[in-house]
Amino acid sequence: MQAGLAELARRYNVWLVGGTIPLINHTDDNKFYAASLVYNPQGECVARYNKIHLFDVDVADNTRSYRESSWTEAGTEVVTVATEFGTLGLAVCYDVRFPELFRALRSAGADILLLPSAFTQVTGAAHWHVLTRARAIEQQCFMVAAAQAGEHENGRQTFGHALVIDAWGRILAETDQTKPSLATALVSVSDIHKIRQDIPVADHFKRSNKVLHASTERTR
Numbered sequence: 001m002q003a004g005l006a007e008l009a010r011r012y013n014v015w016l017v018g019g020t021i022p023l024i025n026h027t028d029d030n031k032f033y034a035a036s037l038v039y040n041p042q043g044e045c046v047a048r049y050n051k052i053h054l055f056d057v058d059v060a061d062n063t064r065s066y067r068e069s070s071w072t073e074a075g076t077e078v079v080t081v082a083t084e085f086g087t088l089g090l091a092v093c094y095d096v097r098f099p100e101l102f103r104a105l106r107s108a109g110a111d112i113l114l115l116p117s118a119f120t121q122v123t124g125a126a127h128w129h130v131l132t133r134a135r136a137i138e139q140q141c142f143m144v145a146a147a148q149a150g151e152h153e154n155g156r157q158t159f160g161h162a163l164v165i166d167a168w169g170r171i172l173a174e175t176d177q178t179k180p181s182l183a184t185a186l187v188s189v190s191d192i193h194k195i196r197q198d199i200p201v202a203d204h205f206k207r208s209n210k211v212l213h214a215s216t217e218r219t220r
Contacts, residue, residue, distance in 0.1 A: 002037065002045065010043030015083055019116035019146075020051060020092055031073040036090050036116055038081050049090035050075025053098050061122045062155045068094075078104045086111035086189035089141065093117040096131045096145075099138060106139040106202065111189045115145040124159020129171075137169040140196050142187055150178050167192040 001021060009016040019036030034051040052075045054068040078101065081088040089110025095101055096115055105113060113135060119128050128147070136143040142165065149160025160177040164185040175181035196202070 005037065006039055006043040006045065009039035009041060013041045015040060015088075017088070017090075017114050017116065019049075019090075019114075023048075023050075025073045028073060031071055033075060034068075034072050034092060036092055036114070038088065038090070040083075047079055047081040047088075047090065049079040049092070050077070051092040051095065052076070052101060053094045055094040059120050059122050061120050061157055063120070066120075078108060080105060080108045080110050082109075086142075089113045091115050093119065096135055097127075099135065102135045102139050102141075103205070106141060110139070110141055111192060112142045112144060113139065115143065116147075117145055118148040119159040121157035121159050124161065128159055128161055129163070132163055133165055133169045133171070136165040136167060138201070140167045140192055140199070140201060142166055142189070142192070147175070149176065149180070167195045 001018075005016055005018045016039045017036060018039070020034040021037060022032040023035045025031045025033055036049045036051070037045050038047040040046050051072070054072055054074050055066050056069050058065050079090045081090070087109045089102070089105030089108070089112065091101060091105070091113060092115065096117070102113060115132065132143050132145050143163065145163045145165070147160050147162040148158040151157050160175060162175040162181070162183045163171055164173040164183055164187070165171055166187065172185035172187065173183035175183045
């Protein structure tokens with residue numbers, strides 16, 4: 001699979017993100033990492049992000065119970081990738097419920113947030129659009145969120161609706177819920193500069209974080 005992704009990136013001269021891919025955890029033979037890999041136009045794998053937040057939940061769908069930590073090792077690193085069109089920030093699926101990760105990606109220079117996902121039908125219908133748009137708005141970044149769709153052989157149902165969202169929270173492109181589709185949007189990272197200038201959230205956070213940190217210290 002990795003060789004195939006590298007060949008596609010090289011053949012079409014594109015940046016390609018493939019995720020998630022199960023990669024062996026060499027310290028525990030019973031577990032693997034849920035990895036998102038980034039290939040440059042030369043077909044070189046230039047970055048790897050291991051999913052940090054694991055999906056251990058109960059959902060009212062055909063599967064009922066998900067325990068990702070049973071076979072997956074949680075990642076420990078925040079990963080960004082510099083490209084000629086902006087800096088990519090990597091996340092995966094359930095990560096979208098944890099805004100602290102996306103704050104860290106923005107602090108590390110991210111302009112475009114990448115979120116390959118397989119949301120369940122139930123959680124997707126309730127939260128997919130809200131969460132992806134919220135992360136884009138909060139961090140004033142583009143969000144590119146690929147998403148599995150339809151019913152799988154084991155009966156699992158995934159929500160689909162892959163999205164491209166701008167830093168104002170507008171949905172620029174969206175795919176079909178039930179079948180393989182392609183979402184494309186022509187964007188420029190320069191579009192986010194004015195938003196960040198007009199509403200300097202990052203600067204305000206730095207000031208408020210000092211206050212919150214000081215308040216936490218006083219209550220200990």
